[in-house]
Amino acid sequence: MTTAIALSAKPRNLSGPVGVAVLLATAFGLVPLVGSDYLFEAILTPFLALALAGLGLNLLTGYAGLLSLGSAAFMAVGAYAAFNLSLRVPGLPLPVSILGAGLVAAAAGLVAGLPALRLRGFYLAVSTLAAQFFVAWALNRIGWLSNDSPSGVINAPRLVVAGLSFEDARGRYLFSLTVVALLTVAAWRLVRSPTGRNLVAIRDQEIAARIVGVKVARTKLLAFALSSFVVGIAGVLWAFAYLRTVEPAGFNLDRSFQILFIVIIGGLGTLRGAFLGAGFIVVLPLALSRLGAVLPGDGFDSGTLEMVQRIVLGALIVAVLIREPAGLAALLDRAGRRLRLPA
Amino acid sequence: MNPDLAFLVEVIVGGLLSGVMYTLVAIGFVLIYKTSGVLNFAQGAMVLFAALTFVSLVERGLPFPAAVAATLAVMVVVGLAVERAVLRPLVNQPPITLFMATLGVAYVIEGAAQLAWGTQVHGLDLGIDDTPLEFGGVLVSLFDLFAATVAGLMVALLTLFFRYTRTGLAFRAVADDPLAALNVGLRLPRIWSAVWIAAGIVALVAGLLWGARLGVQFSLSLVVLKALPVLVLGGFDSIAGAIVAGLIVGAAEKLAEVYLGPFVGGGIEGWIAYVAALALLLIRPSGLFGQRSVERA
Numbered sequence: 001m002t003t004a005i006a007l008s009a010k011p012r013n014l015s016g017p018v019g020v021a022v023l024l025a026t027a028f029g030l031v032p033l034v035g036s037d038y039l040f041e042a043i044l045t046p047f048l049a050l051a052l053a054g055l056g057l058n059l060l061t062g063y064a065g066l067l068s069l070g071s072a073a074f075m076a077v078g079a080y081a082a083f084n085l086s087l088r089v090p091g092l093p094l095p096v097s098i099l100g101a102g103l104v105a106a107a108a109g110l111v112a113g114l115p116a117l118r119l120r121g122f123y124l125a126v127s128t129l130a131a132q133f134f135v136a137w138a139l140n141r142i143g144w145l146s147n148d149s150p151s152g153v154i155n156a157p158r159l160v161v162a163g164l165s166f167e168d169a170r171g172r173y174l175f176s177l178t179v180v181a182l183l184t185v186a187a188w189r190l191v192r193s194p195t196g197r198n199l200v201a202i203r204d205q206e207i208a209a210r211i212v213g214v215k216v217a218r219t220k221l222l223a224f225a226l227s228s229f230v231v232g233i234a235g236v237l238w239a240f241a242y243l244r245t246v247e248p249a250g251f252n253l254d255r256s257f258q259i260l261f262i263v264i265i266g267g268l269g270t271l272r273g274a275f276l277g278a279g280f281i282v283v284l285p286l287a288l289s290r291l292g293a294v295l296p297g298d299g300f301d302s303g304t305l306e307m308v309q310r311i312v313l314g315a316l317i318v319a320v321l322i323r324e325p326a327g328l329a330a331l332l333d334r335a336g337r338r339l340r341l342p343a
Numbered sequence: 344m345n346p347d348l349a350f351l352v353e354v355i356v357g358g359l360l361s362g363v364m365y366t367l368v369a370i371g372f373v374l375i376y377k378t379s380g381v382l383n384f385a386q387g388a389m390v391l392f393a394a395l396t397f398v399s400l401v402e403r404g405l406p407f408p409a410a411v412a413a414t415l416a417v418m419v420v421v422g423l424a425v426e427r428a429v430l431r432p433l434v435n436q437p438p439i440t441l442f443m444a445t446l447g448v449a450y451v452i453e454g455a456a457q458l459a460w461g462t463q464v465h466g467l468d469l470g471i472d473d474t475p476l477e478f479g480g481v482l483v484s485l486f487d488l489f490a491a492t493v494a495g496l497m498v499a500l501l502t503l504f505f506r507y508t509r510t511g512l513a514f515r516a517v518a519d520d521p522l523a524a525l526n527v528g529l530r531l532p533r534i535w536s537a538v539w540i541a542a543g544i545v546a547l548v549a550g551l552l553w554g555a556r557l558g559v560q561f562s563l564s565l566v567v568l569k570a571l572p573v574l575v576l577g578g579f580d581s582i583a584g585a586i587v588a589g590l591i592v593g594a595a596e597k598l599a600e601v602y603l604g605p606f607v608g609g610g611i612e613g614w615i616a617y618v619a620a621l622a623l624l625l626i627r628p629s630g631l632f633g634q635r636s637v638e639r640a
Contacts, residue, residue, distance in 0.1 A: 001486070028613055058382055065439075067439050067443075069441070090589060094484075104637075115621055115624070115625075118624065119624065119626060121438060121439065122382045122438065122442065122579060123441075123624070125442070126571045126572070126575050126617075127575070127617070127621050127624075128572070129568070129571060129617055130535055130614055130617035131620055132611040133614035133617060134617075134618070136613070137610060137611065137614055140610070141607070143611060208460065250428060254569075257446060260446070261406040261446075264443055275448075283475075294563050303457075303462055304458065305457075307454040307457050307458040307462075308454065308458065310450045310451070310452075310453060310454030311450070311451050311454035311455055311458065313454075314446075314447040314448060314449065314450025314451035314453075314454065315447065315451050316447070317443065317444065317446065317447030317450070318428075318444050318447040318451070321433065321440055321443060321444045321447070322429075322432045322433060322444075325436075
């Protein structure tokens with residue numbers, strides 16, 4: 001949240017057009033050919049969904065400087081909105097229902113963002129918890145939202161677009177990848193547009209922003225809406241492409257914190273940060289359980305593993321904030337510069 | 344007394360008493376926020392850690408007073424460690440960064456507590472029956488009365504401490520203006536350490552009372568979520584605010600659950616306090632007792 005993060009818009013290795021093209025070619029072309037179902041289902045699809053959620057939260061927290069502790073609520077709104085749109089409007093094409101879900105999530109974000117007009121800082125962060133708890137309650141109690149299924153569990157509709165099925169592991173990966181790629185491009189355009197600059201302006205110096213003519217209230221609400229739109233679609237991917245069956249409890253406060261951690265670890269105020277952070281969050285438990293298996297003794301049981309994971313994650317958050325407040329993205333930048341300019 | 348009215352009084356009294364329990368947690372936040380500007384999300388984790396340590400020691404055969412003393416010592420160490428290892432390197436960072444760091448601290452403490460003492464649910468018996476007492480047709484839980492007394496005692500002690508001791512005076516000076524306090528020779532790091540120790544002690548008291556009420560388990564650290572609306576309403580920097588807001592939130596929550604809950608399917612206690620606090624803030628943006636210097640739009 002310092003200006004140092006804001007203005008680090010120099011060309012970098014992987015954000016040049018060539019780097020992006022190589023990344024996309026690998027993700028769309030090479031990975032589907034060589035990847036296993038395990039890779040798609042357990043790593044890449046959740047990674048993409050979480051990265052997108054992180055991207056959305058980063059628009060709000062990293063760029064506009066408004067802390068939200070309710071991201072999981074907007075993921076839930078997106079997932080349940082898409083479920084209902086597919087269920088209640090027969091023949092609605094999947095992309096349209098996903099887009100609609102994003103818009104519903106954006107509307108929810110707008111409402112949740114209203115306190116931002118009068119509150120700031122901690123008061124605002126705490127107020128976003130209201131959204132978190134209210135949404136969880138509504139999804140559990142209002143049967144209509146989950147088509148009266150017990151305890152609000154919903155199943156994904158069939159992932160078919162224009163006759164093409166994306167039902168298998170590889171298909172769901174490609175589906176997620178396409179959505180994430182499109183939204184990332186949109187976000188990239190956004191943060192370089194005047195609107196994106198307005199977001200950064202109200203984060204860095206709200207009074208100055210107001211003086212140069214930024215409409216602060218409108219920009220804050222816009223940040224909430226845009227962020228929730230992206231987070232809502234991430235919720236759709238999480239529910240439909242990754243889990244296939246979700247209950248409201250899957251979008252609890254821990255999920256919100258997870259997404260916040262992705263943004264902090266990856267780097268506040270960078271688009272790549274969300275991807276780096278999400279990759280880290282997805283790989284960390286797998287790496288720790290491997291480590292547990294290698295250690296002498298009988299390894300970690302699942303309870304211990306969960307606790308160790310909590311400790312490592314918490315310690316990492318603290319370490320990142322102390323040592324590298326700009327996150328993995330800044331680390332990577334520095335490494336890249338060293339490689340290009342050997343001392 | 345008219346039974347309907349008696350019931351209403353019972354609901355309100357029950358709500359006020361549970362509000363005192365919220366205040367108990369909220370005070371831990373206020374202590375730290377007032378003196379260092381940190382909203383310590385780990386306060387709930389500290390409550391869990393204290394209760395779990397205490398219960399585990401008692402279960403291992405330590406007598407009650409010894410277990411209290413040992414837990415107190417552990418909490419002092421935890422408070423000092425957090426202050427030294429996390430907060431001090433982050434001095435002068437924006438408040439939101441500090442808050443996120445305490446989120447990380449909460450994860451570490453929760454994980455460590457359960458790694459050390461296990462994840463099973465422990466009962467905690469303070470030797471106070473939860474028998475209802477009757478006052479003119481109104482039933483009041485004895486345990487709630489006891490908890491309210493303890494909380495009241497603690498607030499009184501804290502108030503006396505702040506008003507009549509040199510350390511208390513130093514706390515107030517730092518809260519008022521850290522730079523001026525530094526200028527007249529107060530040692531900020533020492534005061535921060537002291538305040539984290541105080542927060543650890545408050546966490547122990549809250550942990551014992553909440554643990555006796557709910558059982559000692561992971562969900563104990565979620566009492567932080569009950570304290571946050573209280574803080575928003577009362578102002579993060581006011582002990583008086585925490586008390587009044589705790590009472591309001593407790594009573595409002597119970598009233599809403601009893602009289603509004605049946606119409607909307609119940610279970611609204613998770614969010615009604617937040618909505619009530621927000622609604623009040625929209626009318627009165629500086630909260631009930633928050634200082635006007637608190638940053639608000």
